[in-house]
Structures are given as C-alpha cells and as structure tokens.
Amino acid sequence: MQKVQINKISEEIEKYIELLAYNGLNLISKENVRQIEFFLQNASQVEAYRLATSLRYLNVELERFLQQSTAFNTERYIFFLCNCWLLSRSFKFLKDTKDEAFYHKLIGQAPQFQLIEDLKLRLGGIEKIFLEGAIFGVILYFISLMGKTKGKILKWNIFQPSKGIINPDVLLTLEIPQQGISFKDLFDKTFNAFKLSYSEKDELIALNEEPKSKIVLQEKKDYFPLKTLERYDYDVKGLYSKISTFEYTPFDLPTSAFDYILVKNLEIVDSEVEGEKENIKSSPVYIFKLNHKRGYPLYIRLQDKHVNQGLIEKLMNYKNNRKIIENLFGRLVLERGQLSIFPLCVINENIEEFISVSEVQKDYREIMKTLYKK
Amino acid sequence: MTIDKSAKEVLSTFDVIKIKVNELIINGVDNFNRDNFVDLNELMDKLKSLRLNFIVNLLAKFSVSLKEKNKSEIAKNALRIISTTRMFESIMNIELIKKDLINYMGRENAEGSNQ
Numbered sequence: 436m437q438k439v440q441i442n443k444i445s446e447e448i449e450k451y452i453e454l455l456a457y458n459g460l461n462l463i464s465k466e467n468v469r470q471i472e473f474f475l476q477n478a479s480q481v482e483a484y485r486l487a488t489s490l491r492y493l494n495v496e497l498e499r500f501l502q503q504s505t506a507f508n509t510e511r512y513i514f515f516l517c518n519c520w521l522l523s524r525s526f527k528f529l530k531d532t533k534d535e536a537f538y539h540k541l542i543g544q545a546p547q548f549q550l551i552e553d554l555k556l557r558l559g560g561i562e563k564i565f566l567e568g569a570i571f572g573v574i575l576y577f578i579s580l581m582g583k584t585k586g587k588i589l590k591w592n593i594f595q596p597s598k599g600i601i602n603p604d605v606l607l608t609l610e611i612p613q614q615g616i617s618f619k620d621l622f623d624k625t626f627n628a629f630k631l632s633y634s635e636k637d638e639l640i641a642l643n644e645e646p647k648s649k650i651v652l653q654e655k656k657d658y659f660p661l662k663t664l665e666r667y668d669y670d671v672k673g674l675y676s677k678i679s680t681f682e683y684t685p686f687d688l689p690t691s692a693f694d695y696i697l698v699k700n701l702e703i704v705d706s707e708v709e710g711e712k713e714n715i716k717s718s719p720v721y722i723f724k725l726n727h728k729r730g731y732p733l734y735i736r737l738q739d740k741h742v743n744q745g746l747i748e749k750l751m752n753y754k755n756n757r758k759i760i761e762n763l764f765g766r767l768v769l770e771r772g773q774l775s776i777f778p779l780c781v782i783n784e785n786i787e788e789f790i791s792v793s794e795v796q797k798d799y800r801e802i803m804k805t806l807y808k809k
Numbered sequence: 810m811t812i813d814k815s816a817k818e819v820l821s822t823f824d825v826i827k828i829k830v831n832e833l834i835i836n837g838v839d840n841f842n843r844d845n846f847v848d849l850n851e852l853m854d855k856l857k858s859l860r861l862n863f864i865v866n867l868l869a870k871f872s873v874s875l876k877e878k879n880k881s882e883i884a885k886n887a888l889r890i891i892s893t894t895r896m897f898e899s900i901m902n903i904e905l906i907k908k909d910l911i912n913y914m915g916r917e918n919a920e921g922s923n924q
Contacts, residue, residue: 452884452888453881453884453885453888454884456833456834456884456887456888457837457838457880457881457883457884458837458838459833459834459835459836459837459838459839459840460835460836460837461836461837461840462837509831509835510831512835513831513834513835513891516834516888517888517891517892517895520888520892521888521892671910671913671914671917672914674910675907675910675911675914678903678906678907678910679907681903683896683899683900683903684899730913730917731909731910731913732909732910732913769902769903769906770902771820771902772816772820772901772902772905772906772909773905773906773909774906774909774910
C-alpha cells in the first residue's frame with residue numbers, strides 16, 4: 436500500500452519540480468512554497484524520509500528567495516531541486532526493478548534511537564556548522580572508551596536556529612539541560628554518561644528525556660586516550676582498500692566524508708587558494724598540502740567562510756612557523772580528487788586542542804541565555 | 810598540486826556547464842540567454858575532445874529541446890545534465906584519489922627495491 440502511495444506522490448513531485456526548473460525563480464510565489472509544503476507532508480506520511488528531507492531544504496530555500504534573504508543560495512537551491520527530482524524518478528525505476536534493498540535505501544530512515552545504560556566518553560573533536568539563515572551549531576565527536584561501542588566515534592549534534600549569531604562557539608558555553616555543567620566542561624576530561632539515547636546506525640548520541648540522562652565527570656584531568664584512535668592511523672594499503680569500498684550515489688554533495696583519520700608527525704608544507712580568480716560562483720577554498728609519517732598525498736581543504744576563519748588562521752600559523760603537529764585527528768574527506776582531512780583535534784604531548792574553537796568571551800553566555808530563553 | 814591537467818580541465822568544464830544550466834533554472838527558459846547556444850556548441854566540442862560522449866549526448870538533447878521549445882523536455886534535460894555531471898564528479902573524485910594512492914604505492918615499491 437505504502438509503495439503505491441509513494442509512486443503516486445513521486446510522479447506529482449517530478450512534474451512539479453520540472454515546472455519549477457522551466458519557469459525559473461521569477462515566477463515563484465507563496466503558492467509554490469505551500470505546494471512544496473504539501474508534498475513534504477505527504478512524503479513524510481508515507482515515510483519517504485529522504486525525499487521529505489530534500490523537499491524541506493528546497494522549501495527553506497524558496498522561502499528565503501521570497502523574503503529576499505541574503506541567505507538564499509542558488510547552488511543549494513539547485514542541489515535540492517535536483518535531489519527531489521532524482522528521488523521522485525527513482526521510485527519509477529523501482530517499479531520496474533522490484534529491488535527491495537534499493538527501495539529501502541531510497542526512502543531513507545530517520546535515526547532509530549535506543550537507550551544505552553552506560554558510556555565512558557572522551558571528547559575527541561569539534562566541528563562548527565553554519566548554514567546561513569537556517570541553522571548553526573557544533574558537532575561534538577566523542578571517543579567511546581568501553582563496552583560494545585569501544586573505539587567508535589559517537590556524534591552529539593548541538594544545533595540551534597541562528598537568530599543572528601554567527602559564531603557557533605558560543606553554544607559551548609550553554610548549560611547541558613538538567614546536568615548543571617556546560618558543554619565546555621566536557622573538554623579535557625573523561626566522563627561517564629548514563630541512559631543516553633543512542634543510534635547505532637548513525638553513531639549518534641543525545642540526551643534522553645525519560646529516564647533522564649546523567650553525566651558524571653571525572654574529577655581530575657587525565658591524558659588523552661590517543662591509543663584508542665590508532666585504528667584510524669591508516670597506512671596507504673589500508674586506506675586504498677577503505678576508499679575502494681566507497682559507494683557512489685547521485686544524491687551526495689561533491690564532498691564525501693565517510694570515515695575518520697589519525698595523521699601523525701604532520702607538517703603543513705604549502706598552501707594555495709583555489710577558485711579565487713576563476714568564474715565559479717562559490718567561495719574560494721584554502722588548500723593546505725601536508726607531509727606526514729605515512730607519506731601518501733594528503734590535504735586540508737577549507738572553504739573561505741567565516742565559520743572556518745579561526746581554523747585557517749591557526750593552520751597558517753603552523754605552516755609559517757614550520758611547526759610539527761604530533762597527531763591530527765579529523766574526518767576523512769574525499770573532495771575534488773584530493774584525499775583530505777577536516778581537522779577536529781590536534782594532540783601534542785598527549786594533550787588535546789580543539790583547533791576549530793576560538794576563545795569564547797564569558798559575557799556570551801548571558802547573551803545566549805536571553806536569545807534562547809523558552 | 811597532484812591533480813593532473815586533464816582531470817582539472819574536465820572538472821572546470823563541468824563547472825562551466827553547471828553555471829550555464831543553473832542560469833536556466835534560475836532565470837527560467839523564457840529568459841535564457843540565447844548566446845548560451847553558441848557556448849553550448851563550444852562546450853560540446855571541448856567535451857568531445859575529452860571523450861566525454863555521454864555528456865555530449867545530453868547537451869545535444871538539451872540543445873534540441875531548447876530549439877523545439879519543448880517545455881517538459883527542456884526541464885528534464887537540464888535536471889539530467891546537472892545530476893549526471895554531479896554523479897560523474899563523484900566518481901572522478903574517488904578515482905583520482907585512488908590513482909594518487911596507486912602512484913604513491915608504486916613510488917614506494919620502486920624506492921624499496923632500489924635500496
């Protein structure tokens with residue numbers, strides 16, 4: 436029954452997306468936004484989550500366009516327009532192939548959370564997120580130190596609507612609900628977390644409402660558990676086999692992140708800016724070339740956006756002073772034919788530094804409390 | 810840096826295609842700059858020299874639908890071009906990285922046998 440509904444809705448969506456592509460943005464009105472909203476509700480009802488998510492982002496972009504918001508981004512609009520079109524057409528393809536596995540992949544799945552009794556965690560990295568006008572926040576990457584999740588990296592997303600604030604670091608000063616500590620208090624300490632929500636498939640954790648989660652910090656600072664990250668210190672053969680398993684899909688962004696990597700004895704030997712002079716309507720990209728213990732070609736690629744400014748400055752500093760980084764832990768990123776690392780944490784002398792985070796003024800805490808007061 | 814010249818040429822040609830097709834999706838077919846027809850032909854020649862015939866065929870179909878003013882086909886072809894170039898970029902992205910790693914392994918082996 437569900438498949439019949441999806442097919443019907445997807446045919447309507449396909450035609451509507453084609454109409455939007457033909458008419459261009461000049462003919463966009465509130466009616467289009469309402470129609471997409473209607474499709475979005477239908478897609479959610481038939482549990483076509485992936486299509487619903489793309490429709491939601493498409494809707495956000497169309498609203499921004501109508502409001503003449505500076506946050507409107509043509510590339511993002513076209514990306515989601517195309518994704519909606521492809522996803523809606525793919526259901527037609529499914530009717531012929533009857534490929535159930537492919538079908539489930541297409542409709543997507545919302546993260547399925549379950550309660551996990553006890554976790555021992557250590558913060559292993561921070562990434563700042565800023566989607567203009569829509570969302571800002573940080574992703575905290577925790578190293579699990581015991582139990583069945585030992586060695587895994589578990590993510591905790593802290594996102595908020597942006598409300599004019601452009602520096603996601605300030606969220607770290609906020610109190611973790613009902614814990615009496617801020618997110619910053621989780622730095623440099625191992626802690627136990629009881630009764631968290633955990634999604635195994637997405638490697639996500641979150642606070643649980645009932646029973647309530649409880650975080651207990653260790654009293655003393657201790658050394659960073661670098662050994663637990665050694666599994667991500669790939670040699671060239673290991674990395675090649677890992678990359679060979681990568682699955683292409685037409686729904687991905689040009690940048691693909693699919694694992695983590697630990698890089699040792701690293702030096703930034705060169706840097707350049709790509710796309711500065713070319714006629715490409717996107718931000719220039721800083722490219723840092725790295726020398727490291729394993730030797731294979733590796734880069735850091737960062738878009739020239741304010742959310743990356745602190746990180747770019749720190750990396751420039753490392754380059755100019757020819758300073759060796761003992762360990763760099765980050766996300767393994769495949770972008771524009773270059774194997775890259777997105778830095779999450781620098782570990783020198785067994786002490787971690789969350790390289791993307793800048794010093795946050797204490798006054799921000801009060802501002803944040805006011806802005807996000809319920 | 811390590812990315813080779815022809816790969817860079819393909820990627821920047823794709824950027825140009827995307828900019829042109831994006832322009833159509835933003836401005837609508839009625840406001841599509843007709844000078845782009847000429848540019849499209851030039852692009853097709855360039856893509857032929859790079860042996861990217863599948864994109865050439867897509868651009869040719871797109872060009873025909875524009876001339877025939879076939880509303881539904883223009884939109885379909887524009888969305889097809891964007892999706893296909895994006896998929897091809899993803900494949901190329903991974904294959905270039907694999908090639909880089911294979912080259913590195915080759916150099917490493919050669920150095921090992923010289924010692």
